[in-house]
Amino acid sequence: MALKSIKRREKDLTFLEKLYIPEILKGLTLTFKNMIRPKFTFEYPEEKFIPPSSYRGRPVLVEDSNGEERCVACGLCSRVCPALAIEVQAGETEREKERYPEKFEINMLRCIFCGFCEEVCPEEAIIMSKDYELAFSNREDAIYGKDKLLVPISQIQDKIDFLRQYK
Amino acid sequence: MPKIKIDNNEIEFKPGQTIIQAARDNGIDIPHFCWHPELSISGNCRICLVEVEKIPKLVIACSTIASEGMVVHTQSEKTIAARNAVMEFLLINHPLDCPICDEAGECKLQDYAYKYSVGESRFTEEKVHKQKHVDLGPRVMFDGERCISCSRCIRFCDEIAKSPQLTFVQRGDHVTITTYPGQQMDNPYSMNTIDICPVGALTSKDFRFNARVWDMSATKSVCPGCSRGCNTEVWVRDNKILRLTPRYNPQVNSYWMCDHGRLNTFRFVNAEDRIDSPQLRREGQLIKVGWDEAFAEAVSRIKSFAKDEVAFIGSAYATCEDNYILAKFARSVVGSSNIDFVRRADNNFGDDILKQNDITPNSLGAELVGVSPSKSGLGIEGIKKGIKEKRIKALYVIKEDFINVDPEIENMLSKLDLLIVHASNQSKTTSVADIIFPAATYAEKNGTFVNFEGTIQRIRPAVSTVDADRALDGFEMSRLDKFGTSFDRWARGTKHDAKATWKILTSLAGLLGHKMKFKMAEEVFEEMASIEAFKGLTYDDLGEHGVKIKTGNVEEKVNA
Numbered sequence: 100m101a102l103k104s105i106k107r108r109e110k111d112l113t114f115l116e117k118l119y120i121p122e123i124l125k126g127l128t129l130t131f132k133n134m135i136r137p138k139f140t141f142e143y144p145e146e147k148f149i150p151p152s153s154y155r156g157r158p159v160l161v162e163d164s165n166g167e168e169r170c171v172a173c174g175l176c177s178r179v180c181p182a183l184a185i186e187v188q189a190g191e192t193e194r195e196k197e198r199y200p201e202k203f204e205i206n207m208l209r210c211i212f213c214g215f216c217e218e219v220c221p222e223e224a225i226i227m228s229k230d231y232e233l234a235f236s237n238r239e240d241a242i243y244g245k246d247k248l249l250v251p252i253s254q255i256q257d258k259i260d261f262l263r264q265y266k
Numbered sequence: 267m268p269k270i271k272i273d274n275n276e277i278e279f280k281p282g283q284t285i286i287q288a289a290r291d292n293g294i295d296i297p298h299f300c301w302h303p304e305l306s307i308s309g310n311c312r313i314c315l316v317e318v319e320k321i322p323k324l325v326i327a328c329s330t331i332a333s334e335g336m337v338v339h340t341q342s343e344k345t346i347a348a349r350n351a352v353m354e355f356l357l358i359n360h361p362l363d364c365p366i367c368d369e370a371g372e373c374k375l376q377d378y379a380y381k382y383s384v385g386e387s388r389f390t391e392e393k394v395h396k397q398k399h400v401d402l403g404p405r406v407m408f409d410g411e412r413c414i415s416c417s418r419c420i421r422f423c424d425e426i427a428k429s430p431q432l433t434f435v436q437r438g439d440h441v442t443i444t445t446y447p448g449q450q451m452d453n454p455y456s457m458n459t460i461d462i463c464p465v466g467a468l469t470s471k472d473f474r475f476n477a478r479v480w481d482m483s484a485t486k487s488v489c490p491g492c493s494r495g496c497n498t499e500v501w502v503r504d505n506k507i508l509r510l511t512p513r514y515n516p517q518v519n520s521y522w523m524c525d526h527g528r529l530n531t532f533r534f535v536n537a538e539d540r541i542d543s544p545q546l547r548r549e550g551q552l553i554k555v556g557w558d559e560a561f562a563e564a565v566s567r568i569k570s571f572a573k574d575e576v577a578f579i580g581s582a583y584a585t586c587e588d589n590y591i592l593a594k595f596a597r598s599v600v601g602s603s604n605i606d607f608v609r610r611a612d613n614n615f616g617d618d619i620l621k622q623n624d625i626t627p628n629s630l631g632a633e634l635v636g637v638s639p640s641k642s643g644l645g646i647e648g649i650k651k652g653i654k655e656k657r658i659k660a661l662y663v664i665k666e667d668f669i670n671v672d673p674e675i676e677n678m679l680s681k682l683d684l685l686i687v688h689a690s691n692q693s694k695t696t697s698v699a700d701i702i703f704p705a706a707t708y709a710e711k712n713g714t715f716v717n718f719e720g721t722i723q724r725i726r727p728a729v730s731t732v733d734a735d736r737a738l739d740g741f742e743m744s745r746l747d748k749f750g751t752s753f754d755r756w757a758r759g760t761k762h763d764a765k766a767t768w769k770i771l772t773s774l775a776g777l778l779g780h781k782m783k784f785k786m787a788e789e790v791f792e793e794m795a796s797i798e799a800f801k802g803l804t805y806d807d808l809g810e811h812g813v814k815i816k817t818g819n820v821e822e823k824v825n826a
Contacts, residue, residue, distance in 0.1 A: 171366045172366075172475070173364075173365030173366055173370075174481070175365060177478075177481075178478070178480060178481075183749055183750060183754070186755075189475040189476075191474060191475055196366060197366065197398070197399065198475055206754070209754075221365045238753065242755070
């Protein structure tokens, strides 16, 4: 009486399962299937991964086709940055937009790649590029100045097109 | 007193007051651009429109005199719609410059656009273009496009600075501001127009693009430029002072300060020639040493003189606390009553607006705390004579470029056996000193100044030193100060190794066998309260606007 009232539990194996052989075959099918499938890993760094346009790599400053930076040093990226990674010092120029960044530094140790700077920028001047290769051997090297941040617009055109479409 | 009703609050007003004044006195804020409590009424911006019952049209609160029984609505549907319409008009020709505009963050137009505007513009036509970089004067830049023609700057020059230099030209939406032909806006108060400009049309040439306002900390302080003691705010980023702005104090400076005070009283704090560690003269050369070594040297050399051979020069640039401790050090530690300070006056400096001829911030305070010779002691002239006649062999000078007072002194000082100087920056006096202690400037310590009218006011530290930490000592903190770490280059700034003069003197007194138990400037002030003029006062009592004290006949003596 007492035994009959015990229900069958999920972990209790059926007779077929207790044999193990069908289960082993099932597993091996999957293994062999994957052995003949085309592979999707590749041999980095010889082969490079090219991310889609929505990818958020390191932030860069856009250098327009006339060789001038777009940034007007308004400091909004610096203000919105949740990790306080960006430091901007504005200066005055003779150009039509009277401000330019005298100093523009991003501390890549602080950057969390959230893309808020890209979103807040009124001049489309700071862009999250596709560059993901960031390695430094000391703290000072991780602070990227204008020399490393400025990138010609031709190199990031596809990212800008993506932003114009979806932002 | 007669009463009016504003938004169902019954408030009292003084006869003759306008609605906006009555509301303001009772803490009700009616938006305004062109109205300023210290200027005449212009009534051109129209943002202060309110609904008054029994008047068919909306009226402007800034020029409508309140009368008994008036019922005013500032939040009614009609008022809100009118405000929104006014904002839309003002924004029609205002450029979308905010990201590159210095005023952003403290801009009235920006604030009101958030508060009272729907945020959508129906204007699709081309905006009117005007001149964007106009040199109005040596210190002020004008951007014609940003101007909303409120005329505050024009009225300021006419009424407060008493030098009419600005005017409107053109008509309609082409109206713009210019100086009268052949003139510049160069009056000594011109930079106040930057503060009262509700938009970023007027900007400071000195501060232009230096920093965004939200990146700086603002510390309430007092201008040390003259004995008026205008209340100021000290704006600091990366431990560096970037600008000073006036702070409202009805008893002292109202809303204003002069351009001299604004531009020339903070550069020495950031300067390259700051004295950065104690220095001793060894074999004719000044060399940098540690504090302990300098203290030990000072103590052993002071001890070698008879007490009447030592004289002390206090300073009207130093705080009451510094001068009080100096007087105490001179009288009870060294036992000398040869103590005085240099009174400085520039008869070309003063005017009848704010500037005073006494170009030091604290001559009254120095006098009150006892930096003046008692019966047996020598005053400035006596000390000079004493040095000449070799009766005075050691001189202790705080915060005073003593040589600058009188070129003759330079030769005299070489006759001294010992010259100890407390100084913040290099000067002629420090170049001949035997021992130099680096002194904290007015922006690096707590203390009090007494102005020419006897108003005692607080100064507060805004710049941190090795001795005073921004977080631990309760300074004003900006966002970057709060969340930065010492690993961030921008959070470090330059910290000078300087101490408040009273602190240096208490350490010396301790080593000379007279313990003074002061840890904070406030404790010094509490002890000073034994002096008649300061009786019963604490830092809390001084508050933001200071307290007027009874100075007795000292005031006449100083101002004479």
